[in-house]
Amino acid sequence: MSLITKIITALRGGAREVGEAIVDQNSVRIFEQEIKDAETALEKAKRDLTEVMAKEMQAGRKVEELKVNVTKHEGYATEALEKDNEELALEVAQKIAEFQDEMAIQQKAQESFSAHVERLKGIIKQTSKSLADYQRQLTMVKTTDSVQKATKTITSNYATGTSKLLTAKESLDRIKQKQQDFDDRMAAGEVLEDEFDGGNLEEKLKEAGIVQDDNKAKDILAKLKEKKD
Amino acid sequence: MVNINTLADELAEKGKDIESGFLFEVNPIPGEVEVLQIIIEDREEFPVFISTSEEQILCITYLFKEDEVKPEAMDEMNKAMLLTNISMPLSTFGKIDGQYIIYGALSVESGLEEIVHEIEMLSGNVIEAIEAMSDYLK
Numbered sequence: 001m002s003l004i005t006k007i008i009t010a011l012r013g014g015a016r017e018v019g020e021a022i023v024d025q026n027s028v029r030i031f032e033q034e035i036k037d038a039e040t041a042l043e044k045a046k047r048d049l050t051e052v053m054a055k056e057m058q059a060g061r062k063v064e065e066l067k068v069n070v071t072k073h074e075g076y077a078t079e080a081l082e083k084d085n086e087e088l089a090l091e092v093a094q095k096i097a098e099f100q101d102e103m104a105i106q107q108k109a110q111e112s113f114s115a116h117v118e119r120l121k122g123i124i125k126q127t128s129k130s131l132a133d134y135q136r137q138l139t140m141v142k143t144t145d146s147v148q149k150a151t152k153t154i155t156s157n158y159a160t161g162t163s164k165l166l167t168a169k170e171s172l173d174r175i176k177q178k179q180q181d182f183d184d185r186m187a188a189g190e191v192l193e194d195e196f197d198g199g200n201l202e203e204k205l206k207e208a209g210i211v212q213d214d215n216k217a218k219d220i221l222a223k224l225k226e227k228k229d
Numbered sequence: 230m231v232n233i234n235t236l237a238d239e240l241a242e243k244g245k246d247i248e249s250g251f252l253f254e255v256n257p258i259p260g261e262v263e264v265l266q267i268i269i270e271d272r273e274e275f276p277v278f279i280s281t282s283e284e285q286i287l288c289i290t291y292l293f294k295e296d297e298v299k300p301e302a303m304d305e306m307n308k309a310m311l312l313t314n315i316s317m318p319l320s321t322f323g324k325i326d327g328q329y330i331i332y333g334a335l336s337v338e339s340g341l342e343e344i345v346h347e348i349e350m351l352s353g354n355v356i357e358a359i360e361a362m363s364d365y366l367k
Contacts, residue, residue, distance in 0.1 A: 139284055146262055150280035151325055153260030168293035168359050169366050171274035178271060
């Protein structure tokens with residue numbers, strides 16, 4: 001059963017904790033063993049394939065050689081017949097028969113090896129797929145295991161934090177409130193800054209008629225004139 | 230595999246960089262699988278937890294517990310989460326036992342920049358996620 005199927009099955013069966021469904025003491029070991037077995041089988045199949053392919057080629061070569069021999073000897077037999085040497089021709093024909101028997105054997109062997117090659121290729125394909133799948137499943141188990149343990153670490157520590165007592169909504173409100181306070185302080189700070197710089201004050205003084213920049217020059221000049229006089 | 234202690238130190242350095250505009254502290258939590266708790270300034274209520282394994286670097290933020298959800302709205306909320314998952318960059322809704330989370334999984338080859346970016350994304354998405362789901366919550 002695939003891992004995800006296992007989880008869903010467990011959930012439907014009432015398990016609240018996913019971790020329980022898939023990570024147990026044996027999970028990792030089982031997958032690691034399956035992977036090892038698959039890797040071994042794959043290696044063996046690949047070695048066998050090389051061997052059998054070599055044998056197939058060898059048988060094929062023999063068949064070809066025999067074919068050449070048969071043709072050659074057919075030539076000899078024909079020649080012997082032309083020379084009216086029936087005895088020789090018969091001997092050669094005997095040889096041809098032997099070659100043909102041998103060829104039949106080699107051809108059968110070649111077919112057999114060929115079929116074996118196909119079977120091995122099929123096994124390799126299948127085993128490679130299984131291996132990839134086991135590795136994927138092992139990764140899933142390991143990831144889940146890691147997350148489970150991390151969660152345990154978090155929970156054991158979280159229990160001491162005050163934020164655990166607040167709901168998400170309450171926490172959010174707190175954050176927003178802090179932001180609002182900050183904004184308010186910033187705004188107030190700007191007002192203070194204004195007054196401190198004298199910016200606001202100057203406005204007020206101007207309005208009260210105490211500071212009149214525009215007439216400053218004239219006043220100075222007037223004063224200077226008075227002094228002169 | 231990522232060395233979590235090295236990661237902790239490097240992240241802590243990054244978290245102090247004012248110019249990044251994203252400040253955080255790193256708090257290693259010991260355990261069978263060690264976890265880094267990333268406490269983000271102004272969002273201390275929603276830390277990001279980081280754990281590493283052979284296969285991935287996992288970053289998780291807790292959203293809310295099952296029992297904070299209105300029972301009659303649970304189905305609709307679950308559906309909504311599935312539908313909105315794809316719109317959240319680098320973050321996915323999930324559930325670990327009774328706890329709703331959002332998480333992001335990074336390749337173990339990820340560099341520091343990627344991890345910090347992931348933390349930033351998660352942190353931003355958490356706020357938006359809870360706001361979006363708030364009607365479903367009690």
